[in-house]
Amino acid sequence: MKLSQISTFLEKIAPLSYQEDYDNSGLIVGHPDQVVSGAVISVDCTEDVIDEAIQMGFNLVISHHPIVFKGMKKFTGKNYVERVIIKAIKNDIAIYAIHTNFDNVLNGVNKKICDIIGLVNCSILSPKTNLLKKLVTFSPISHAEQVRKALFEAGAGNIGNYSECSFNATGNGTFLAGQNTDPYVGQKGIRHIEEEVRIETIFPGHIEREILQALHLAHPYEEVAYDLYNLENKYREVGSGMIGNLEISMDEDAFLNHVKNKLNAKVIRHTQLRTRKVNRVAVCGGSGGFLLPKAIAAGADIFITADYKYHEFFDADKKIVIADVGHFESEQFTQQLLLEIITEKFPNFALRLTTQNTNPINYLI
Incomplete structure (x- = not known):
């Protein structure tokens, strides 16, 4: 089928107008009329993922993170971004990214995290306006x-x-x-x-x-x-982060171990525990530190996100536990969610999750 059929479907689920201003979601490489043979789904679009698509005979990569965030003026292969774009074009491989627009929809990235760790009665943490x-x-x-x-x-x-x-x-x-x-x-x-x-x-x-x-x-x-x-009304089906409840409350250390296992996280960096039960949990896949005041105001006991800096941990101020699980770890299940959604719509279209670990961070344990 044509690439436009897939992109139109994805943009119905996660409209491009829902992405953040800094983002670059949508079709990055390729032509809408291009006939696609199959797609590799990944968190990141790397050279290894492009090579994987070539080996499988697929000509589309659907990634969560856009390979290109800012304008590019030269394509000389001096960095990994330029090399990915050059290789994709040379091999007639389309690249599509579904990033913060997929973060911001009700049944997107953050809902998948909530499902994985067992939260119920979930809602958008910071609904968008306008x-x-x-x-x-x-x-x-x-x-x-x-x-x-x-x-x-x-x-x-x-x-x-x-x-x-x-x-x-x-x-x-x-x-x-x-x-x-x-x-x-x-x-x-x-x-x-x-x-x-x-x-x-x-x-x-x-x-x-x-x-x-x-x-x-x-x-x-x-x-x-x-x-x-x-x-200017809040649109409660679109926005940043999500908040939900545990069906049965847990001790803080037990809950953090539960999250660590469910997200396959090598380590969780967290603030001082408050020796209280965990009932209400806020989440934000990727870099969600900007939502900390919203999480506190919503009564969350723990805020699960990633990319926290040293001094930012102090902002918890004993009002909440911040749990930094890692950027890739928080968004890795986006691949599976995309596979499920696209397969349901196009059951005969060839889709594969990448076998490449695109997480750039390694841990010495």
Whole structure:
């Protein structure tokens, strides 16, 4: 199948608009019309992973981390990033990255960590704002339900666990049809008054095109009146980190050993234990130190993340236990999650988890 089929699917699960400003998720090397024979899935895209794809006869690498984060002006092979790009292009191998956009969705990277360590009742730790939009439109009463149904089917009207949410009010709309019109109701040249329903509903901003297309197809008017508003509301299905509960509380040292085993971590760097039971746990795959105030405010007993610096550990201030499990260790199961998601959608497409250990950090034990 074409590369665009896979990329479109992945971007439906984790829209590119959900990535952080510094990120570079999406198609990095390749053309959307390229026919793909199979994909290697990895945390990082390294030269060894490209070689593995070549040996297997696959021409796509799907990685969590983008091989290119910043603009590149020269390709001379002077560093590993340039060598990976050169080798991929020479061998007609596409590279796709699904990074912080996959971190930030409800059933993405952090939910996988929560599942692995056994957390329940999980929710986004720091929901994002300015991702939702409100649509206001006006329909003749005869077509109001048809319009609502079309909007809901296109993805509008979802608030938490509730769907098909809208506000409706009746009123009178007026218009005067010009000579070059074909009005659904009324007559040309005569001002018409029509009893209409004002329909308000919300939707994620990245599906605006689909919402407006559904509106125009379902609405009977030649010219559809509508308003769009950007909302500052928190979108609780998208954001950084996650928080959940243990079904049965554990001692701190027992829980840390549990996490160490579940994540196959060689070591866990942590702050002083508080000799309290662990009930509530915050997690953030990768570098999550920026979420510490959120974790404390949410009542977490332990915050599991990575990439903590020496002085940053003091910020726990005995209010929480910080547990640095390692960057790769926290995100390694992203590969398996991608395999499961893509296989469910494309069961006949050849997918393999990389056999390469791309973790650049080694431990002397």
